[in-house]
Amino acid sequence: xxxxxxxxxxxxxxxxxxxxxxxxxxxxxxxxxxxxxxxxxxxxxxxxxxxxxxxxxxxxxxxxxxxxxxxxxxxxxxxxxxxxxxxxxxxxxxxxxxxxxxxxxxxxxxxxxxxxxxxxxxxxxxxxxxxxxxxxxxxxxxxxxxxxxxxxxxxxxxxxxxxxxxxxxxxxxxxxxxxxxxxxxxxxxxxxxxxxxxxxxxxxxxxxxxxxxxxxxxxxxxxxxxxxxxxxxxxxxxxxxxxxxxxxxxxxxxxxxxxxxxxxxxxxxxxxxxxxxxxxxxxxxxxxxxxxxxxxxxxxxxxxxxxxxxxxxxxxxxxxxxxxxxxxxxxxxxxxxxxxxxxxxxxxxxxxxxxxxxxxxxxxxxxxxxxxxxxxxxxxxxxxxxxxxxxxxxxx
Amino acid sequence: xxxxxxxxxxxxxxxxxxxxxxxxxxxxxxxxxxxxxxxxxxxxxxxxxxxxxxxxxxxxxxxxxxxxxxxxxxxxxxxxxxxxxxxxxxxxxxxxxxxxxxxxxxxxx
Numbered sequence: 001x002x003x004x005x006x007x008x009x010x011x012x013x014x015x016x017x018x019x020x021x022x023x024x025x026x027x028x029x030x031x032x033x034x035x036x037x038x039x040x041x042x043x044x045x046x047x048x049x050x051x052x053x054x055x056x057x058x059x060x061x062x063x064x065x066x067x068x069x070x071x072x073x074x075x076x077x078x079x080x081x082x083x084x085x086x087x088x089x090x091x092x093x094x095x096x097x098x099x100x101x102x103x104x105x106x107x108x109x110x111x112x113x114x115x116x117x118x119x120x121x122x123x124x125x126x127x128x129x130x131x132x133x134x135x136x137x138x139x140x141x142x143x144x145x146x147x148x149x150x151x152x153x154x155x156x157x158x159x160x161x162x163x164x165x166x167x168x169x170x171x172x173x174x175x176x177x178x179x180x181x182x183x184x185x186x187x188x189x190x191x192x193x194x195x196x197x198x199x200x201x202x203x204x205x206x207x208x209x210x211x212x213x214x215x216x217x218x219x220x221x222x223x224x225x226x227x228x229x230x231x232x233x234x235x236x237x238x239x240x241x242x243x244x245x246x247x248x249x250x251x252x253x254x255x256x257x258x259x260x261x262x263x264x265x266x267x268x269x270x271x272x273x274x275x276x277x278x279x280x281x282x283x284x285x286x287x288x289x290x291x292x293x294x295x296x297x298x299x300x301x302x303x304x305x306x307x308x309x310x311x312x313x314x315x316x317x318x319x320x321x322x323x324x325x326x327x328x329x330x331x332x333x334x335x336x337x338x339x340x341x342x343x344x345x346x347x348x349x350x351x352x353x354x355x356x357x358x359x360x361x362x363x364x365x366x367x368x369x370x371x372x373x374x375x376x377x378x379x380x381x382x383x384x385x386x387x388x389x390x391x392x393x394x395x396x
Numbered sequence: 397x398x399x400x401x402x403x404x405x406x407x408x409x410x411x412x413x414x415x416x417x418x419x420x421x422x423x424x425x426x427x428x429x430x431x432x433x434x435x436x437x438x439x440x441x442x443x444x445x446x447x448x449x450x451x452x453x454x455x456x457x458x459x460x461x462x463x464x465x466x467x468x469x470x471x472x473x474x475x476x477x478x479x480x481x482x483x484x485x486x487x488x489x490x491x492x493x494x495x496x497x498x499x500x501x502x503x504x505x
Binding site (some may be wrong): 039041042043049050052053054055080081083085086087088089090121131133136138140141165181182183184185187213216217220256 | 421424425426427428430431433441452453454455457458461462463465470472476480481482499
């Protein structure tokens with residue numbers, strides 16, 4: 001009954017939160033995913049708890065069978081512990097200023113006056129998959145659930161910046177949200193983009209996720225959306241956009257969220273990088289969602305292997321699948337194309353001939369030839385994880 | 397009588413507040429409250445220090461979720477908390493905390 005890594009105390013505590021389910025007497029299946037504790041936070045469903053304060057929650061993999069990740073199931077990741085638990089839209093304003101012609105203080109109604117733009121995009125934490133790195137690295141020990149595929153809608157950042165009027169000589173644009181640090185010595189969570197990046201077509205100040213307002217834990221009332229780039233830039237509870245005449249020097253860009261300045265963003269495992277740059281575009285990934293490791297498969301009975309693939313802003317050209325631990329590969333069929341920022345589903349029919357253990361693998365390549373490595377590419381912060389996954393299944 | 401009126405006014409405003417709290421974006425105020433349960437650490441020398449200092453800025457599951465780090469890695473983490481984030485921990489307490497983390501949540505060396 002006892003799961004590895006869990007004390008009886010943990011069990012009792014979890015059980016307490018799920019009295020209704022434990023009343024049946026069995027260990028409720030929903031409470032654990034990969035033997036990790038699940039809790040239901042406000043506006044969210046049961047998600048895997050990494051940390052409670054600040055809140056960090058991971059999405060169980062089975063949600064990725066769907067093309068769109070429901071708002072209640074999307075992962076949650078905050079950095080500093082005073083996160084917003086109440087927002088009054090009468091008071092909330094998005095301030096735009098700094099090196100601009102005008103200062104703006106936009107209400108939600110003002111924000112909705114800008115042209116409304118919508119698309120589906122993968123949102124993925126920089127540290128998604130961190131727990132798989134060897135040697136181990138410190139930080140949020142995510143498996144693969146710090147991501148999701150969501151339809152965002154909002155105003156173009158460029159339209160907002162143009163309304164304020166960017167002055168010549170601007171270098172960076174910084175973004176601050178409602179979260180605050182627990183002590184003055186902890187740096188406020190502020191991010192920045194180079195001004196050219198900030199003026200690209202597709203960056204949004206989004207106020208909707210999947211056609212609804214977003215949960216507070218996912219950034220209500222508005223968050224930045226930088227499609228193709230890791231979610232560290234997608235500042236939640238956005239309140240301040242500041243155009244800067246010089247490079248932004250804040251901790252969360254200058255010191256944290258950096259990758260080695262090498263072609264692969266990697267260095268020899270365990271070593272230290274000579275030079276680093278801010279993390280940016282996502283690497284190309286594919287995941288096998290179905291069958292899962294727990295699947296009960298039968299010889300000679302056909303199944304459809306299903307998964308997802310995405311990359312940092314370029315469409316997926318091909319996904320190849322191996323059912324024999326990488327000896328032979330065949331192309332999978334790709335599903336509905338929802339644009340270059342969305343993930344795409346892929347399908348691969350399979351009929352295992354004989355009983356035994358099979359290792360399934362999938363490898364995606366995007367339209368500019370970026371693909372996935374067979375061996376993990378290491379970096380000290382545990383970012384950019386995109387090693388080809390192996391799923392072992394038993395066929396009886 | 398007067399009491400009843402005041403009471404029902406309070407009640408009405410409470411109901412109103414509750415309605416706003418759940419109604420979402422149309423309502424001006426959108427609120428949630430966050431649950432937090434105590435994270436139980438493994439017994440051992442230094443446990444109280446860890447509970448005192450490592451709980452200030454974040455919950456203790458930041459510790460319990462990490463893999464079994466070496467002494468060098470735990471030392472690096474504790475030093476980062478002090479030097480980078482300004483954790484108010486003196487050298488003596490840091491040492492005790494590192495010993496505890498290595499013994500209870502580390503590779504033991």
